[in-house]
Amino acid sequence: MHWVREFDSAAGAYYLQIANMIEMAVGEGRLLPGDRLPPQRALAQRLGVDLTTVTRAYTEARQRHLLDAVTGRGSFVAAAVERAGPPVDLGMNIPPPPQGVRLGELIQRGVNDLLTRSNVDLLMTYHVGAGSKAERAAGAAWIEPALGRVAPERIVVCPGAQATILALIETLSPPGAPIICEALTYPGLLGAAHFLGRRVLAAEMDDDGVLPASIERLAVAEKAKLVCLTPTIQNPTTATLPRRRREQIVALAEKHDLILIEDDPYHLLAEDAPPPLSALAPHRAYYISTVSKVLCPGLRCAYLALPIGVEADRVLENLRAASLMPAPLMSALLTHWIQVGLAQEILAGVRTEAHLRQKLAAEILPKAARAHRNGLHVWLPLPPHWERLRLVETMRREGLGVSASDAFAATPHAPDAIRISLGGVTERTRLAQALKSIRQILDAERRPRSMVV
Structure with missing residues (x-):
């Protein structure tokens, strides 16, 4: 033993x-x-x-x-199972498993409850609208800590944030139109824009996030009307926009008649974030809240809060084209979890575990690392002797998977930095070992290149 x-x-x-x-x-x-x-x-x-x-x-x-x-x-x-990617995956932003939560048992119990009190034939047929009254009410309750009270009629139940972003870009902009986003942003947004043939305009950033003045310059110079941002625990930089900047963005959106898409997957983890853009500009902002980053990705559900007065028809048409509907069983399970308070308990557990992992990372990684105390990832600008792609390859050879800044860059010029995701390693002790390995690699001096030719 x-x-x-x-x-x-x-x-x-x-x-x-x-x-x-x-x-x-x-x-x-x-x-x-x-x-x-x-x-x-x-x-x-x-x-x-x-x-x-x-x-x-x-x-x-x-x-x-x-x-x-x-x-x-x-x-x-058991015999080893072949896995895609490196043995220790620090490249995928997923919520860490909260201590004491047996997700399999919760799913089994929840599905059993649903089957007991639901018509299975109705549950498992096509559901192509904005969601049932119960599902939309659950969505409104879920985002209330971020947005305040929202009428359930404004909620659209969506098959994940990625499909929602795709549908909104298609709905709100014509082919070839420019879209303003952060210079470093969610890869799924870049992929959706490229797939739909939209032009991405990179707004400048600093340590607090995107610069409102840069958004305004791009809007005026390029006649851009659509702005897509992640203001809270931004992916990948972890920056959270201060309230003053949010107010400035809303003001310039009013001035230049801009439409805002707010992708806000981490707000419910943050606890200390200022009000969302969508709370400050409820008539011109589309708000996306996915559960993939705060509960588990397998639920494949996100809630879209439409601007006040906007009908869902066009968005629903493009959602159906992108992904016909959310999985009815998963949507019903999530609704049940929200109604009985279980989703909120899982969220609290994920937040606690994320906080503990961030403390661990702060103790081990260099002081240059940037993070939010409850976030799922760390953004690490590299020391001068490391170039990002060479570092990623070095780590991969050591069995460590991280993400280079190139995946997030809205321009051809990416900084020498990496994103380290903390949620994908089940065991916290193993995560600590992986972070120590990263620190050892980072601290290694680069060998001088041979001058022999």
Whole structure:
């Protein structure tokens, strides 16, 4: 039992800690495919816990595809599963698993509740409108902490933020039209603009986010009318626009008759963010709130709050063209979770775990790293001796996946910086090891190049 360690009183339920020990030992090569684990009773005695705890731990490990159980022989480490990308993925912005939350059980229980009180035939048929009354009311309740009270009639239930952005660009701008966005922005926005044949105009930024004066210069010079921004915990820079700048953007939008698309996936994590642009300009801003960054991506749901007085018809037409509808089962499950308060509990757990991971990153990474205390990622400008693409390749060879700034650049000139996402590694201890590896690579001096020719 060389892989067994003592329990941490602050690390959650014992059965989860045992499963995490197994996962870590497998990841570090201390347990190899085919290795037989000790009998449950023996491990329970070794750790001083009851047999039920170990049984739950082995079940959890099997659900993580770490173990195979062979009747009459015991439990064995499963064969390694081939994964796309590097072994430690710090390149995908997803919410970290909150401690003590068993998502599989919550989904199973929620679906069972839905099947008990719903007409399955109606649930699983086509749903091509803006959402049912219950779904739109749930969406209004979900975004209320950010926007305040919103009439459910303004809500459109959408199949994720990406499809929503695509549909809004198609709805609000003609082919070839310019779109103003941050100089470093969400890759999905760049992809949607390119796919639809729109021109991206990069507004300048500083440490506080996009510069209103740059937006205005572009709007005037290029006759641009559509502006797409992420004002809170901006991806990738982590900047949160101060209230004063938000007010300036709203004022220049009024002055130049601009339409605002506000992609706001991280607002509910932030807690300290100023009011959204859409709260300051409810007649000219489209507000997108996805649950992919605060609950889990697999729900594939986002809520769109339309500007006051705007009908949903044209947006719905383009949403149907992009992705016919949200998955009805997932939308119904999310509605149920919001109604009973479970979604808010998961959100609080994700926020707490994200905060703990940010503290960990602050302790390990260089002081140049930028982050929000509850954010999912870190933005790291590089020291002079590292060029971003060479660094990314070096990290990949070490089994670490991060994102170079090129993926976010709205111009051909990207800064030497990387984004490090903290949510994709299940075990916090393993995340710490990965961050320490990144720090060691960053601190390594670049060898002088040979002058021999």
